[in-house]
Amino acid sequence: MIGIIGTLVMLIALQIVLGFxxxxxxxxxxxxxPIEKQEFVRKIGITIAIILRLALLFILVNLVEKFKNPFLISESKFVSFEMNLHSLIILFGGGFILYTSIKEIWHMIIFNDNHEEKTKAxxxxxxxxIVLMNLVFSFDSILSAMALTDNFMIMAISIILGGVLMILAANKVSEFLQKNRKYExxxxxxxxxxxxxxxxxxxxxxDLKILENSIHAMNKATFYFIISILAFVDIVQSKYQKNLIKKNKLQ
Incomplete structure (x- = not known):
């Protein structure tokens, strides 16, 4: 019993860490x-995603090898790869997030008011x-969970509890960003x-190779180091701007 509880706690912690x-x-x-529907959107989006995560968990438990088997192979000198369903989904998710972030940063630079109105349509x-990207992010957390236990019920419970925590945390994060727009x-x-x-x-x-150079996954430590640097620079910049404002007022 203690072992089951310990595994469940580890899986929930895993959901939290990988869910950032x-x-x-x-x-x-x-x-x-629309502002009045944002909380509803988060709740319903995550709820649907939880249900689909459970379905995905069931599929992966039974067909995990199918996701790992390559279905598209290239042996060109310029670009070679052995694409499987898992890698394709991860690549799609990464590409879409990259596109979305660049697009939103660009709209911030040009300060297009019409863009904000359109995006609330x-x-x-x-x-x-939200559901789609939640599923993309789900793969690693589910596969990591499968490495810790083969108990379907424990994994399912951790997904449900992790989803509930995500609903609560999403509201808090959204409220924080709403009050502190600069952190967007x-x-x-x-x-x-x-x-x-x-x-x-x-x-x-x-196993992607470009001009015979292998692509390697970014180390998680490197990822968190970059995030820490970004956050630190943002904090220092904010503090510096406040000091400049105070200095100008005194003058």
């Missing part, structure tokens, strides 16, 4: 919905994107790094 980038994406994506689209830029750059990390991870899983 997912949580950030949900918080930023939900802002595209479709609640269903926002829910769909930091969040988008973190998503940019997440996109790069997923692309590198997908490339490694596909």
């Amino acid at each position: 980038d997912n949580l950030l994406y949900i918080a930023l994506e939900s802002k595209k919905a 479709s609640t269903n689209r926002v829910i769909f994107m 830029v930091l969040g988008l750059f973190i998503l940019f790094v997440v996109g790069v990390m997923l692309l590198s991870e997908g490339g490694e899983k596909a």
Whole structure:
């Protein structure tokens, strides 16, 4: 019994650690919905994603080898790979997140008010994107969970509890970003790094080689180091700007 509880706690902790980038994406994506529906979008999006995660867990438990078997192979000198379903999904997710972060950063630079109005047009689209990207992020957490235990019920319970925690945390993160709009830029750059990390991870899983140079997954320690530096620079910059404002007022 103690062993089961210990495994469950580890799996929930795993969901939390691996869910950071997912949580950030949900918080930023939900802002595209009308203000009065943003909390609803987060809740329904994550709830649907939990149900689909359970279905994905069942599929992976029974067909994990199918996801690992390559279905598309290239042996060209310029680009070679052994693409399987898992690597394809990771590459798609990384590419999409990279595109989204660059697009949103660009819109911040050009300060297009019409863009913000347009992005609040479709609640269903926002829910769909939250569910879709949640599934992309699910693969690693589910496969990592499968490495810790083969008990389906324990993994399912951890997914449900992790989802509930994500709903609660998503609201808090979204509220924080709403009150501190300046941190949206930091969040988008973190998503940019997440996109790069997923692309590198997908490339490694596909045994991707460009001009006979292998693509290697970004180390998690490197990822968190970059995030820490981004956060530190943002904090220092904010503090410096406040000091400048105080100095100008005194003058």
